Amino acid sequence: MAGRPGERRREVQAMASAAALVALGAIRSSLGFLVPAGAPSAVAASAARAALRGARATLGAQPAPAAAPLAGAALSDGSIAGVVAAALMGTAVASVARRATRTEWYRKVKRVGGDQAIFDVIVPKPMGLKLQAFPGREGVGVSEIVPGGNTDLLNRKVCINEDPGMWILEGDRVMAVNDQATEDAAVDDIVNIVMGSTDRDDVKLTLMRNTRKGPIKVIMMPEGNVATVRRNAKLAQAAEYAAGKELKYGCIDGWCGVCWHRERATDGIFKPCCDVLTADWDNVMPLVLTPKPERAGDSTFLNPRGT
DSSP states (O other): OTHHHHHHHHHHHHHHHHHHHHHHHHHHHHTGGGSOTTOHHHHHHHHHHHHHHHHHHHHTOOOOSSHHHHHHHHHHHSOHHHHHHHHHHHHHHHHHTTSOOHHHHHTTSEEOSTTEEEEEEEEESSOOEEEEEOTTSSOEEEEEEOTTSHHHHHHHHHHTSOOSSOOOOTTOEEEEETTEEOTTOOHHHHHHHHHHOTTOSEEEEEEEEETTTSOEEEEETTTTEEEEEOTTEEHHHHHHHHHTSOOOOSSSSSTTSTTOEEETTTOOEEOTTTOEEOTTSOTTSOEEEEEOSSOTTOTTTTOOTTO
């Protein structure tokens, strides 16, 4: 008779572990649309670690070597609900954590008065960008980013995959190259500095960006098509450039809901058919748009006129 309580406890522990894993898998599947494609294993590992940390914090116990003892400890202190709750919380955090907030984007740069932001970017050689002197004023800026080049690849990693670091935008002014000041340098001077740095395989650029007057990088998801749009231009121009064709909309002012898109960092709703990109957008971060989750044509989402 003495062995039965122990056997029963091990059986309950196994059930608790299984229930926790089932709950974890179910939530991971339901939140899969929040996770960037190509990184399921990393997210799964992060979720598992978060679940373990959450359960340990609840129990105040030492790290456990496996999930089954941890589930058993949770059951002995309370019930299976503790393990399941920890699994759910850990998965939700892991799934949403990849969406950088507006504040996190702003922390990547240093503000230097007015609407100027300065930051460093390290780009592998060859950089895959073109430089040009600013017309009518001093300084050299980025005039073009070559599609498929190293700068373009860096931008996609930072803007779409949200890798650490900053990205490069057309119009950024080159303030220094490999920590050598170039604020008053000509294009040829900058090229000579880059060509002369034979001891390294990358280039460190110190750039300055006008955050309220400079262009805006627009990314249309889920395809990841990228377009750079000037201020006071219709967002439709970026959408058409990304789509590679003329787009038609259900109405002329966006109230029908057909063209609504949700912005990733702000959760704001943008309407490419009629919205204009003004100085309100701080271009330290890209404008990443995803078709809104509501059904296309559903005009009730923002309670527009006539509903």
